[in-house]
Amino acid sequence: NAGVMQNPRHLVRRRGQEARLRCSPMKGHSHVYWYRQLPEEGLKFMVYLQKENIIDESGMPKERFSAEFPKEGPSILRIQQVVRGDSAAYFCASSPSEWSGNTIYFGEGSWLTVV
Amino acid sequence: GEDVEQSLFLSVREGDSSVINCTYTDSSSTYLYWYKQEPGAGLQLLTYIFSNMDMKQDQRLTVLLNKKDKHLSLRIADTQTGDSAIYFCAETGANNLFFGTGTRLTVIP
Numbered sequence: 332n333a334g335v336m337q338n339p340r341h342l343v344r345r346r347g348q349e350a351r352l353r354c355s356p357m358k359g360h361s362h363v364y365w366y367r368q369l370p371e372e373g374l375k376f377m378v379y380l381q382k383e384n385i386i387d388e389s390g391m392p393k394e395r396f397s398a399e400f401p402k403e404g405p406s407i408l409r410i411q412q413v414v415r416g417d418s419a420a421y422f423c424a425s426s427p428s429e430w431s432g433n434t435i436y437f438g439e440g441s442w443l444t445v446v
Numbered sequence: 447g448e449d450v451e452q453s454l455f456l457s458v459r460e461g462d463s464s465v466i467n468c469t470y471t472d473s474s475s476t477y478l479y480w481y482k483q484e485p486g487a488g489l490q491l492l493t494y495i496f497s498n499m500d501m502k503q504d505q506r507l508t509v510l511l512n513k514k515d516k517h518l519s520l521r522i523a524d525t526q527t528g529d530s531a532i533y534f535c536a537e538t539g540a541n542n543l544f545f546g547t548g549t550r551l552t553v554i555p
Contacts, residue, residue, distance in 0.1 A: 366542075366545075373450075373546050374543075376539070376541075376543070379542060387541040435543065437489045
């Protein structure tokens with residue numbers, strides 16, 4: 332049973348370009364969470380999605396960032412017009428049902444570098 | 447909002463015990479977690495404790511929870527060089543986990 336799969340693992344973008352990070356949850360999981368880890372910091376919650384529905388986006392920056400989890404396919408975190416400050420590790424996690432705290436599994440992360 | 451605090455650095459000698467401390471603010475947290483992160487890698491769940499427990503032991507790891515003081519600790523017995531990593535504590539929020547800033551554990555051979 333494959334775990335949470337994220338790709339790409341490493342992504343380099345020039346300032347102003349777009350970054351798309353993908354997350355395939357564990358089999359049977361219908362809830363996805365995105366976290367960002369800035370250099371030398373802990374993980375910060377960004378967004379919580381169910382298929383075709385954003386449940387909580389209280390941690391998402393108001394501009395340039397968006398997330399989706401379509402009916403088919405992986406969840407996508409999209410960052411438009413990237414800036415140097417977007418350089419970070421982005422972690423996806425999934426759970427089988429509504430948030431309960433004890434059944435969340437993390438992917439290996441996607442490292443974004445903006446040059 | 448929730449606030450999880452940890453000291454940034456800890457150094458121990460190989461074979462000694464390590465104790466990593468964490469304080470949290472949300473008394474309604476259901477679970478509290480310890481994660482390990484090695485350089486350039488993802489998060490590895492080490493252990494978690496349900497909020498109505500005081501202690502949990504798992505091989506070399508012992509978690510102590512003091513709910514009154516909102517204090518969580520992770521003790522690693524017989525610390526090895528492979529234990530060198532960043533350790534994060536986390537507490538459950540309404541829809542997600544709140545992480546501390548991490549404690550960088552360095553094990554000196």
